[in-house]
Amino acid sequence: MLAPATGLLAVFIFVPMLLTLWLSLQSWSTQTGFDTARFIGVQNFIDIFSNSSIGRDFKAALVNTLIYTVLSVVLILPLSVAFGLLVHQKLAPGGIVLRTILFSTYMVPMIAVALVFSKLYSPTEGPINQVLGWIGIPAQTWLSAPQTALGSIVLLNVWQQVGYFTVLAVAGLTQIPDSLYEAARIDGANPVQRFWSITLPLLGNTLLFSAVIAIINSVQVFEPVALITQGGPVNATNVLTYHIRRVGIERAQGGLGSAMAVTLMLVLIVSITALFAFARAREARRA
Amino acid sequence: MQLLRTFARAAGTAAILLSTTALVQAADVSFLTHWGPDTVAKLEAAAAAYSKDHPDTKITVRAVPFGDLLTTLRSSGGGSDGATIAGIYDAWLPDLAKDKLVAPVPDAIAADTKANWPAGVVGAASIGGTLYGIPNEIDVYALNYNKKLFAAAGIADAPKTWDELLADAQKLTDKSKGQQGFGMINSWAAGVLHPFASLLVSNGGDLVVDGKPTLDSKQATETFELYEKLIKSGYSDPQMATADANTTGPFLDNFVSGKTGMIIMANWWESALKAGMGDNFADVATAPIPVGPSGDKARSISYSWMTVVNAKASADEQKAAWDFLSWLNGPTSGPNGASAMGDILMSMGILPSRTSDGAAFKDKLDSDAFLKGYTETLANAKGFPVVLGGQEFSESLQKTLEAMQFGQLSAADAQKTAQSDATEILTRAAQ
Numbered sequence: 086m087l088a089p090a091t092g093l094l095a096v097f098i099f100v101p102m103l104l105t106l107w108l109s110l111q112s113w114s115t116q117t118g119f120d121t122a123r124f125i126g127v128q129n130f131i132d133i134f135s136n137s138s139i140g141r142d143f144k145a146a147l148v149n150t151l152i153y154t155v156l157s158v159v160l161i162l163p164l165s166v167a168f169g170l171l172v173h174q175k176l177a178p179g180g181i182v183l184r185t186i187l188f189s190t191y192m193v194p195m196i197a198v199a200l201v202f203s204k205l206y207s208p209t210e211g212p213i214n215q216v217l218g219w220i221g222i223p224a225q226t227w228l229s230a231p232q233t234a235l236g237s238i239v240l241l242n243v244w245q246q247v248g249y250f251t252v253l254a255v256a257g258l259t260q261i262p263d264s265l266y267e268a269a270r271i272d273g274a275n276p277v278q279r280f281w282s283i284t285l286p287l288l289g290n291t292l293l294f295s296a297v298i299a300i301i302n303s304v305q306v307f308e309p310v311a312l313i314t315q316g317g318p319v320n321a322t323n324v325l326t327y328h329i330r331r332v333g334i335e336r337a338q339g340g341l342g343s344a345m346a347v348t349l350m351l352v353l354i355v356s357i358t359a360l361f362a363f364a365r366a367r368e369a370r371r372a
Numbered sequence: 373m374q375l376l377r378t379f380a381r382a383a384g385t386a387a388i389l390l391s392t393t394a395l396v397q398a399a400d401v402s403f404l405t406h407w408g409p410d411t412v413a414k415l416e417a418a419a420a421a422y423s424k425d426h427p428d429t430k431i432t433v434r435a436v437p438f439g440d441l442l443t444t445l446r447s448s449g450g451g452s453d454g455a456t457i458a459g460i461y462d463a464w465l466p467d468l469a470k471d472k473l474v475a476p477v478p479d480a481i482a483a484d485t486k487a488n489w490p491a492g493v494v495g496a497a498s499i500g501g502t503l504y505g506i507p508n509e510i511d512v513y514a515l516n517y518n519k520k521l522f523a524a525a526g527i528a529d530a531p532k533t534w535d536e537l538l539a540d541a542q543k544l545t546d547k548s549k550g551q552q553g554f555g556m557i558n559s560w561a562a563g564v565l566h567p568f569a570s571l572l573v574s575n576g577g578d579l580v581v582d583g584k585p586t587l588d589s590k591q592a593t594e595t596f597e598l599y600e601k602l603i604k605s606g607y608s609d610p611q612m613a614t615a616d617a618n619t620t621g622p623f624l625d626n627f628v629s630g631k632t633g634m635i636i637m638a639n640w641w642e643s644a645l646k647a648g649m650g651d652n653f654a655d656v657a658t659a660p661i662p663v664g665p666s667g668d669k670a671r672s673i674s675y676s677w678m679t680v681v682n683a684k685a686s687a688d689e690q691k692a693a694w695d696f697l698s699w700l701n702g703p704t705s706g707p708n709g710a711s712a713m714g715d716i717l718m719s720m721g722i723l724p725s726r727t728s729d730g731a732a733f734k735d736k737l738d739s740d741a742f743l744k745g746y747t748e749t750l751a752n753a754k755g756f757p758v759v760l761g762g763q764e765f766s767e768s769l770q771k772t773l774e775a776m777q778f779g780q781l782s783a784a785d786a787q788k789t790a791q792s793d794a795t796e797i798l799t800r801a802a803q
Contacts (some may be wrong), residue, residue, distance in 0.1 A: 116446065116471035138768050138793040203621070208611055209550055210625055229611040229622060231778050315439055315617055317559030318610070319774040334446045336764050337471060 102350075108343035115339035122340070129344035139332075143345055145320055146328035147352070149235060153324055154303035156239045157246070161299050162292060164247050169254030170284075184255065187248035195245070199312035202241045203228070228314055231321035238309050238322055246302065250295050257291030258284070286371075293364045297357055304353055325349050399692035401431045403679075404445065404455035406438040411720055418712040422699055429692045439560075439617035442763065445473070456685045456693045460505065461562075462496040462676045462755075463762040467801075469499045470760060475683040475690055477503040481698050493725045496758055497678045505678030506701050508713045510725040511638040512674040512753045513570040513661065514746050516645075520655045521551070521633045530659030532670070534575075534598055537634070537662040541607035544633030553607040555635035556599075556777055557623045560615035561763075564770040566673050566756065567636035571595050573671040573754045575664025580757035583802065585765075585794035591666045593787060598664070599776055600783035610777040620644060628652075636661065639746040642721025658745025674753035676725055703728050723747065761801025768793045 109129055111122035133143040172184045190198075205213050206227035214224040227237045261284065269279050307326040310316060316323035316331070323331075325345065333342020403419070405412065412435050419431035434455060436444045442464055448454045460468065468474045477485060482503045486494055493507040517530055525544050531537040541553030557563035569579050577591025586592065602608040612632065614622045624641070626632045628648035646653045660670030679701075681693045699705050705712035706729075714729030718736060721743060730737070737743055759765070769790055776786040 114471055116473055137796055142771075203616060207622055207625065209622065209631060210629070226611050229614045231774075231780070311439070312617060315559050315615075317774065318614060319558075319778055319780060320771050330443065331767070335443050337446060337467065 105343045105346050105350075108339055109347045111340045111343075113339040113343075114337045115333055115342070116337045125340070129340045130348070132341065133344055133348065139341065142320065142323070142328065146323045146325045147348070149321070149323055150304060150306075150325040150349075153235060153239055153242075153306060154300055156236065157242050157303040158296060158299045160239065160243045161247055161250050162295055164243065165250035165254045165295065166285075166288065166292070168247065168251040169258055170280075172251060172255050173258040184248075184251065187251045189248065190245050191249040193245065195308040196312060198241065198245055199309055202237075202309075203313045206237055228322075229318065231319040234314060234318060234321045238306070238314065241309055242303070242306065246299070250299065253291055253295050253298075254288065257288045260291075261287045289364070289368075293360070296360060300356060300360070301353070304349065399429050399688050401429055401456045401689060401693050401696060403431060403433045404441070404458040405433065405435050406441045406459065407435055407720075409435070411716060414716045414719060418700060418705065418716065419696070421705070421712070422696055426692075426695070429696060431696060437617045438619050454682055454684070456682050456689050457679055457697065458682070459508070459677055459679050462678065462758050463766065465497065465504060465678070465680075466499055466758060466760045466762060468680070469502075469504055472683055474504045474680040475685075477506065478694055481506070481694055484698070488727055489725055490727065492755060493676050496676050496755055505680040506697050507676050507678045507725045508701060509640070509677045509717050509722045510674060510750070511640050511676070511722065512746050512750050513566055513636055513638050513672045514749050515634055515659045515661055516627070516637055517634040517657055517659065518627070518630055518632070518655050519657050520652075521630060525633070530657065531634075531662045532660075533662050534571075534594075534664045538598075538601060538605075538607070541602060541634065542605065545607045547606065549631070550612075551631050551633070552609045552612055552626070553633045554602050555623060555627055555632035556602075556608050556610060556613045557615050557635075558610060558613045558770075558774045558777055559621075560619055561766040561770040563615050563619065563623070564773050565766055566638065566675070568595065568599070568769075568773055569673045569756060570636055570661045570671075571598060571664065573667075573673060574661040575667040577666070578754070578757075579769075580759055580765075580794075580798070583759055583798060585791055585798060587769075587787060587791040587794055591664065592791075593783075594664055594666060596776065596783040596787045596790075599773070603777055603779065608777075610774075613777065624648065630655075639743055640720060640722045642742055643719075645742075646721075653742075656742060658742055660745075660749050669752060670749070672749045672753045673756050674750065675756040701726060703732075706732070708732050723750070759798060759801070761797050764801065765794055765797050768797055 108122065110124060110126060112125045112128075113119070113122035132139050134140055168183070168187055172180045172187070174180065205211050208214060208224060208226055208229045211227070213227070218224065226233045228234045265283050265287075266279055269283060274282065305326055306324050307330070310322050310324055310327045311330075314322040316327050329342050329345045329349070332338050332345065403415065405415065407415065412433050415433050419433065423429060423431060441460075445455070445458050445460065445468070465474070476482075485503060485506055489507050493510060494503065497503055497505045497507050515530060521544055522540075525540070527540050527543055531540045537554070544553035545551065557567065572579065572592060572595045575591045575594055577589050577595065578586050580586065603610065612622055612626045615624075623635070624644060625648070627635050628645065630652070645656060649656070661672050663670050679697050681690050681697070685693065701711050701713045703709050703711060706715040710729050710732035711724065711726055714724035714726060714733065717724045718733055721740075723737075723743070723746065724730070724733065737747055772781065772786050772790045772793065775781040776783065781789065
C-alpha cells in the first residue's frame with residue numbers, strides 16, 4: 086500500500102537530487118536544454134574550491150553560512166529555553182500573553198520584517214541608533230559595514246524564529262513530570278540545581294529536534310539577504326543559497342550552481358549526522 | 373435521420389465558430405519591467421490605448437524590483453510561459469542572446485529603429501550586427517551636488533578637476549554633523565561601478581577595450597588612488613553608502629537629507645530625489661564629472677535600456693509584442709510627436725533615446741536644469757562595456773571596490789585583484 090506514495094517521494098525527492106548531482110559534473114547553462122550539458126568530471130568542484138574569483142566567492146559564502154548558522158543556533162536555543170521557562174512557569178501570570186507575543190513574530194511575513202528592519206537598522210535615520218544615542222551608546226553600523234552586517238541579519242532571524250522554538254521548548258517542558266521536581270524539592274535541590282539536573286537533561290530530545298530544525302532553517306536563509314542586503318557590503322552577507330541563485334540563475338552557470346548545491350547538501354548531511362551521533366553518544370554515556 | 377442531420381448542422385456550425393474564434397483569438401502579451409507603481413500605471417494606460425485599436429491583443433504588465441529583474445527573466449522569462457516582453461539593461465544582452473532567450477527584431481522594425489535612434493544606442497542593442505531590442509532610455513552619469521552645503525562651505529562652483537573634487541570634499545566633510553563630502557554607493561553593482569567608471573573615463577581610461585579588461589592602466593591606478601584618498605581622509609564614509617534591492621536606501625537618504633555634499637549618479641534618480649526632497653530639490657545641481665590628471669575633458673559613462681521579446685513565445689505572441697513595441701516607441705503614440713515610451717520615461721526624469729523624442733521634449737529638457745546637466749554630458753559619454761560575462765564582471769569589480777571602500781584592500785591590491793579577476797571572467801565567458 087505504501088508503494089505509490091514511496092514512488093511519488095522517489096520521483097519528487099530523489100530524481101531532483103540525482104539530477105543536481107549529475108549536473109554538478111557538467112558544464113551547462115540553465116537557459117539551455119539538458120542535451121547541451123557537457124561532462125567535465127569534477128572540474129566544477131575544483132573551481133569552487135580554487136583561488137579564482139569563483140572559488141573565493143563560494144568559500145566566502147560557505148563561511149558566511151556557517152557563521153550565520155552557528156550564531157543563530159547558539160542564540161536561538163538558549164533563548165527559547167529561557168522564554169519557554171518563563172511561559173511555562175506558574176508563579177506569575179502572563180505566560181500565555183508572552184507565548185502569543187513571541188509566536189506572533191514567527192507569523193509576520195519576511196517581506197514585512199525585512200522592510201521594517203532595513204529602516205530600524207538605518208545608521209543615520211534608524212530608530213535603534215537614536216534610542217542607543219539617548220543612553221550614550223554610539224551609533225552602530227548594523228547593515229552598513231561588513232563587520233556587523235551578518236550579525237545584524239542573525240539578530241533579525243533570532244527575533245523572528247525564537248517564538249517558534251519557544252513553543253517547542255514549552256511542549257518539551259510539559260512532558261517533564263511534576264513529580265520529579267517535587268522529589269528534588271523534597272531532597273533540598275534549589276531552582277538552579279533542578280534546572281541543570283532535571284529540566285535540561287529531560288529537554289534533550291526537544292533541544293536536539295530544535296537544533297536540527299534551526300540548522301536547516303539557518304542554512305536555507307535567503308529572504309532577508311535578497312530583500313535587504315543583496316549579499317553586501319563586500320559580500321559580507323552573501324550566504325550560499327543567495328550565491329547559488331546568483332551563479333545558477335542570474336549568471337546561468339548551472340553546472341557550477343549545482344556543484345555548490347551538492348556541497349551545501351553534503352555539509353548539511355554531515356552536520357546533522359554529527360549532531361545525532363553526538364546526542365546518541367551522550368545518551369549512551371548516561372545509560 | 374433528422375437527428376443525425378441536426379447533429380451534423382450543429383457540428384458544422386461549431387466548427388465554423390471555433391475556426392472564426394481561432395482567427396480572432398486574443399494574443400496575450402505580458403510586459404516584465406522593474407518600474408515603480410506610478411510608471412507601471414502609465415505603461416498600463418498606454419497599453420489600454422493600444423488595445424482600443426487592437427482588441428485582439430491583451431497586454432498585462434508585471435513589475436519586479438530591479439534586483440530581481442534579471443533573475444526573473446532568467447528563471448521564468450526564458451520559457452514559453454515567461455514574459456513576452458521585458459525591459460533589459462544593455463549589459464545583459466550578450467548573455468541573453470547567447471542563450472537564445474531574446475528574439476531578433478523583425479526586419480521592418482529593425483530598419484525603422486536604425487533610422488530613428490542614434491547609432492551608438494542601436495549598437496548597444498545589437499550583437500554581431502543583429503538588433504535584438506528596441507532601445508528606449510539612455511542614462512548618463514554626472515556629478516550631483518547640494519548647493520546649500522556648497523554655499524555653507526564657501527564653495528562657489530562645482531569641482532572641475534580631481535584636485536578641486538578633493539579640496540571641496542574636504543570642505544564639505546563635517547563629522548560632527550554626520551556630513552560627508554563625497555558619497556559613494558555599495559551593495560548594488562551598477563551603483564558601485566558606474567560612478568567609478570565615470571571617473572575612470574574622465575581620466576582618459578577604460579574598463580574594457582576590445583573585450584579585454586584594462587584596469588591595469590595608469591589611468592585606472594589614479595582612479596583607484598582617488599577612491600583610496602577619499603576614504604582614508606574621511607571625505608567619503610562607506611557606512612553612509614548602502615543601497616537596497618530597490619536601488620534606494622541610506623546612500624539616497626543621506627543625499628536627500630543634506631548629509632552628502634556630492635555624489636555621482638545617473639539622471640534617472642531625479643524622480644527619487646524629487647520624492648525625497650520636495651522643495652529642497654531646488655538645492656540640487658548637476659555638473660560634469662571632474663577631469664582626472666590624465667584626462668583631456670569631462671567624460672562620463674552611459675548605458676541604455678531596451679525592450680526585448682521572448683524568443684520562446686509563440687509566433688503570434690511575438691508578432692503582437694513587436695507590433696505593440698513598435699507603436700509604443702513610435703511617434704504617434706505620445707503627445708506632440710513624442711512616443712508613449714518617451715513620455716513615460718520623461719515622467720521619471722529619464723532621457724528617451726529616440727531621436728524624435730529628443731526634439732519633442734526639447735523645451736522640457738532645456739527648462740529642467742537637473743536634466744540639462746545630463747544632456748550636456750551625453751555627447752562625451754562612453755558606453756558601459758557590453759560583453760559576454762558582463763554581469764559577473766560587474767559583480768566581481770563591485771566586490772573589489774567595496775573591499776577598498778571598507779579598507780580591506782589597498783588601492784594597489786584592489787587594482788591588481790580587479791584586473792586579474794576581470795581577465796579570468798571575461799576569458800571564461802568568451803569561450
